[in-house]
Amino acid sequence: xxxxxxxxxxxxxxxxxxxxxxxxxxxxxxxxxxxxxxxxxxxxxxxxxxxxxxxxxxxxxxxxxxxxxxxxxxxxxxxxxxxxxxxxxxxxxxxxxxxxxxxxxxxxxxxxxxxxxxxxxxxxxxxxxxxxxxxxxxxxxxxxxxxxxxxxxxxxxxxxxxxxxxxxxxxxxxxxxxxxxxxxxxxxxxxxxxxxxxxxxxxxxxxxxxxxxxxxxxxxxxxxxxxxxxxxxxxxxxxxxxxxxxxxxxxxxxxxxxxxxxxxxxxxxxxxxxxxxxxxxxxxxxxxxxxxxxxxxxxxxxxxxxxxxxxxxxxxxxxxxxxxxxxxxxxxxxxxxxxxxxxxxxxxxxxxxxxxxxxxxxxxxxxxxxxxxxxxxxxxxxxxxxxxxxxxxxxxxxxxxxxxxxxxxxxxxxxxxxxxxxxxxxxxxxxxxxxxxxxxxxxxxxxxxxxxxxxxxxxxxxxxxxxxxxxxxxxxxxxxxxxxxxxxxxxxxxxxxxxxxxxxxxxxxxxxxxxxxxxxxxxxxxxxxxxxxxxxxxxxxxxxxxxxxxxxxxxxxxxxxxxxxxxxxxxxxxxxxxxxxxxxxxxxxxxx
Numbered sequence: 001x002x003x004x005x006x007x008x009x010x011x012x013x014x015x016x017x018x019x020x021x022x023x024x025x026x027x028x029x030x031x032x033x034x035x036x037x038x039x040x041x042x043x044x045x046x047x048x049x050x051x052x053x054x055x056x057x058x059x060x061x062x063x064x065x066x067x068x069x070x071x072x073x074x075x076x077x078x079x080x081x082x083x084x085x086x087x088x089x090x091x092x093x094x095x096x097x098x099x100x101x102x103x104x105x106x107x108x109x110x111x112x113x114x115x116x117x118x119x120x121x122x123x124x125x126x127x128x129x130x131x132x133x134x135x136x137x138x139x140x141x142x143x144x145x146x147x148x149x150x151x152x153x154x155x156x157x158x159x160x161x162x163x164x165x166x167x168x169x170x171x172x173x174x175x176x177x178x179x180x181x182x183x184x185x186x187x188x189x190x191x192x193x194x195x196x197x198x199x200x201x202x203x204x205x206x207x208x209x210x211x212x213x214x215x216x217x218x219x220x221x222x223x224x225x226x227x228x229x230x231x232x233x234x235x236x237x238x239x240x241x242x243x244x245x246x247x248x249x250x251x252x253x254x255x256x257x258x259x260x261x262x263x264x265x266x267x268x269x270x271x272x273x274x275x276x277x278x279x280x281x282x283x284x285x286x287x288x289x290x291x292x293x294x295x296x297x298x299x300x301x302x303x304x305x306x307x308x309x310x311x312x313x314x315x316x317x318x319x320x321x322x323x324x325x326x327x328x329x330x331x332x333x334x335x336x337x338x339x340x341x342x343x344x345x346x347x348x349x350x351x352x353x354x355x356x357x358x359x360x361x362x363x364x365x366x367x368x369x370x371x372x373x374x375x376x377x378x379x380x381x382x383x384x385x386x387x388x389x390x391x392x393x394x395x396x397x398x399x400x401x402x403x404x405x406x407x408x409x410x411x412x413x414x415x416x417x418x419x420x421x422x423x424x425x426x427x428x429x430x431x432x433x434x435x436x437x438x439x440x441x442x443x444x445x446x447x448x449x450x451x452x453x454x455x456x457x458x459x460x461x462x463x464x465x466x467x468x469x470x471x472x473x474x475x476x477x478x479x480x481x482x483x484x485x486x487x488x489x490x491x492x493x494x495x496x497x498x499x500x501x502x503x504x505x506x507x508x509x510x511x512x513x514x515x516x517x518x519x520x521x522x523x524x525x526x527x528x529x530x531x532x533x534x535x536x537x538x539x540x541x542x543x544x545x546x547x548x549x550x551x552x553x554x555x556x557x558x559x560x561x562x563x564x565x566x567x568x569x570x571x572x573x574x575x576x577x578x579x580x581x582x583x584x585x586x587x588x589x590x591x592x
Contacts, residue, residue, distance in 0.1 A: 101131040103168045107140065111174040114153055114206045123147045124172075141172055152210035153177060155232075155241050176206035180235035185246045190224055191283045195245060197311035207241060216245075217356040224280055226250040252280035253591065260585040261577050262480035264488040266332075267325045268296030269576045284308065297328035312351060319345040329575075336376050341472075344368040349402075358405045369394040369472050385433040385470045394435045394472055395426040410448045417441045421473070432468035432532050439465040439473065439494075453506035453516045461498040468532035469494045477526035477542050478570075484524050485544030485564025485581045487572045491537050493528035500524045504550060514554035521547050524564065539570040546581070558587045 107124045109117055121128075127140040137160055144158040155177025163171050182199055184192035202208075202215030209232075216230055228247040235241050258273040275291035286307045293300040300323040307316050320343065327337040349363035373382040373390035386392045400417040419439045426435030446458045463475040471492065477483050478490030482498055502522040509516050524544045529536040548562035562583045573579050 101133055102137065102165060102170065104128055104130065104132050104137075104140075104170050105168040106170075108169050108171045109144075109174060110171060111176060113176060114148065114151070114156070114208075120144055120147070120172075120174075137170065140170075144172055144174065148174075148176075148206075152208040153206050154209045155207050155239060157239075175239040177239045177241060178205040179203040179207050180237070180240040180242055182243045182245065185244065186248055188249050189252070189280055189283055190247075190249050190285070194283075194285050194308075195219065195225075195247060198313075199243065199245065201311055203243065212243070214355055218354055221356065224250055224252055224285060251591070253278050254589055255591055257588045257590070258586065260480060261583060262488065262585070263295050263298070264479075265573070265576045265579065266327050266329045267298040268328055269488065269578050271295050298323060298325040300324075310350075313354060314348070314350040317345070317347040317349070319343070319347070337373070337382065338377075339371060339373045339382075341369070341371040343370075357407055359403070361402045363400050363402075365398040365400065367394070367396045367398060369396075371472060383471045384468075385427055385429060387427065391427070392470055392472060393426040394470060395422045395424045396420060396435070396437075396473075397422065410446065412444075412446050414444045415442070419473070427470065433470045435470070437465060437467055437469055437473065439463060439469065453504075453509070453518065455504040455518075457500075457502040457504065459498075459500040459502075461496075463494075463496050465494040465531050467494075468530065468534055475528060477528055479578065480562075480583045480585065482524070483526045483542040483544050483564075484522065484546055484562050484583055485566040486542050486570060487576075487579050490570055490572065491526070491528045491540055491542065493537050493540065494531040494534070496526060496528035498524075498526040510553070516552050518550045518552070519547065520550050520560070520562070522562070522564075539568070541568055542570065543567040544581075555592045556589055558585070560585050 104127060106128060107121065109120045112120060123143050124140045127136060127143075132140070141158045141160050145156075148154075148156040148158070153176065156175060158172050158174045161171060161173045179200075182196040182203065184195045187195070198219055199212070199215050202211045212232075216228065219225060220228055226248040228245060230246075231244045233242045233244065254277045256273075256275045256277070258271075258275070260271050261269045263269050263271045271293060272295070273291060273293040275289060277287065277289040279285070279287040281288050286305070288306075289302075289304045291300075291302040293302070300321060302321040303319065305318045308314065309316055321341075322343075323339075323341045325339045325341075327333055327335070345365055345367050347363055347365040349361055351359055351361040353360040369392075371386075371392040372379065373386065374380060375382065375390075379389040379391070381388060381390045383392065396419050398417055398419045400415060402413075402415050404411070404413045406412070417440065419437070419441070421435045421437035421439075423434075423436050428434050428436065440463070442460075442462045444458075444460045446456075448456045450456055465473075474492045474494060475496035476489040476492055477496055477498060478486035479488035482488075483490075483500075500522065502520055504518040504520050506516050506518050522545075524546075525542070527541045529540060544564040544566050546562055546564035548560055550558070550560040552558050564581045564583070566581065577583070
């Protein structure tokens with residue numbers, strides 16, 4: 001709400017308020033006594049509505065829940081990557097002067113790196129300790145070649161070179177295949193090096209078709225690539241190959257519009273958001289986004305820029321957000337309570353394991369959070385831990401680990417994060433809460449497809465802290481993404497547990513629009529407690545049962561309406577939809 005309008009509307013109130021010091025003190029004390037209900041949700045929401053700087057990057061559970069293991073654009077391995085047709089032809093006739101049979105007590109192998117001498121000796125042990133004809137020697141050579149091919153080294157082979165037989169030992173020469181080069185076609189804005197560098201890691205010598213195919217499948221899942229095809233052909237040298245990859249780029253630009261009632265009523269529960277995103281700004285997979293979020297009492301800008309720094313999909317992310325909020329909920333809308341916050345983050349994320357079905361990644365985030373609150377345009381502390389000027393500063397390091405496993409029927413994702421609060425240029429008090437803390441946050445989600453368009457979604461979230469936390473770091477329960485049926489952030493605490501089960505059942509399909517309407521019964525639960533000897537929040541356990549409708553139209557539009565029934569009573573108002581158990585969400589991407 002505009003400050004000038006507030007001052008005009010309540011000028012008489014402010015005049016009386018400012019002239020009576022005793023009244024000012026009384027109102028301030030009354031307000032501070034109500035902080036746990038109305039002001040803490042505001043101050044805690046300035047940066048992130050779920051109070052975690054890097055929420056778990058769970059796949060959006062939309063049907064179909066995951067891409068197939070082999071994307072339809074990729075043919076089977078035997079059709080995709082054919083061995084070169086100009087592989088060296090081993091001799092089929094014995095050289096002149098070779099006796100009809102040869103006594104073989106041992107095979108010696110040269111040129112082998114994929115398999116050890118011992119392993120290849122095991123392959124050829126059936127030919128050792130007996131007299132062999134030249135045809136049987138070729139069978140031993142073929143057994144080595146077959147062993148390579150069965151393991152995926154389809155461009156590798158073995159032959160018996162001309163040699164002088166000594167000590168009943170026969171030498172088998174192995175020619176291990178290698179990739180001579182990668183040619184990328186079809187790129188427009190995406191640089192060819194972005195594609196070739198991600199395949200080159202899987203194409204190291206000796207060339208393995210299984211490893212290469214897996215790299216192609218991982219590349220196919222990249223959102224910058226719509227589809228791809230690959231062909232392996234003979235190179236200029238024996239045992240060498242050329243890989244030709246043709247790609248079709250996906251549209252990297254998107255505008256997303258969103259509306260929901262997921263904010264706290266203190267600043268206006270009805271939230272509008274527009275986000276502009278480009279996932280390939282300079283051609284090497286760097287992504288930039290700018291989002292603006294607005295409620296009747298708040299405005300927020302969020303800027304993100306992500307840069308890949310290696311071919312293993314390691315990224316560096318820079319994030320900045322700025323929020324200004326004003327209490328608009330009666331009766332505190334007459335007191336001109338405002339809050340401003342800024343959030344700076346630098347994060348490094350590196351996948352350690354990345355296959356078409358699973359990913360393990362670790363990362364480190366540096367966070368700086370700043371919050372300022374005012375009362376009647378005068379700096380004033382309105383939340384625990386703030387200094388006399390209403391300032392709260394948090395400097396923290398966060399180490400996170402992420403695991404995702406998926407197949408054609410299910411997705412499992414987990415995220416763990418350890419946070420260490422530092423005292424550097426931050427809020428430091430004699431007693432907690434302040435910027436010095438240690439905490440752990442764990443989040444899991446399991447999505448299972450039971451039948452076409454029938455999904456079971458299980459979610460869990462937990463936070464543990466060793467000492468009392470500032471509101472910016474606390475765990476919130478209640479609201480659109482938490483325990484439905486309760487007001488947003490009905491409970492704020494240092495520690496908490498949240499669990500949810502939701503079933504999505506199709507009741508109507510729209511084939512032309514790739515759409516489905518689902519009914520979604522759900523059960524939500526949460527409990528919370530504090531650290532540093534603080535008493536647990538009043539009404540610290542929430543439980544709700546509800547029913548919703550969810551409409552999905554391809555990737556362009558998603559709408560849902562939920563009604564939650566609180567099974568444990570918590571005192572709350574009834575002014576807004578969410579306080580009456582109703583939640584809605586509309587998400588649209590007009591350019592998809």
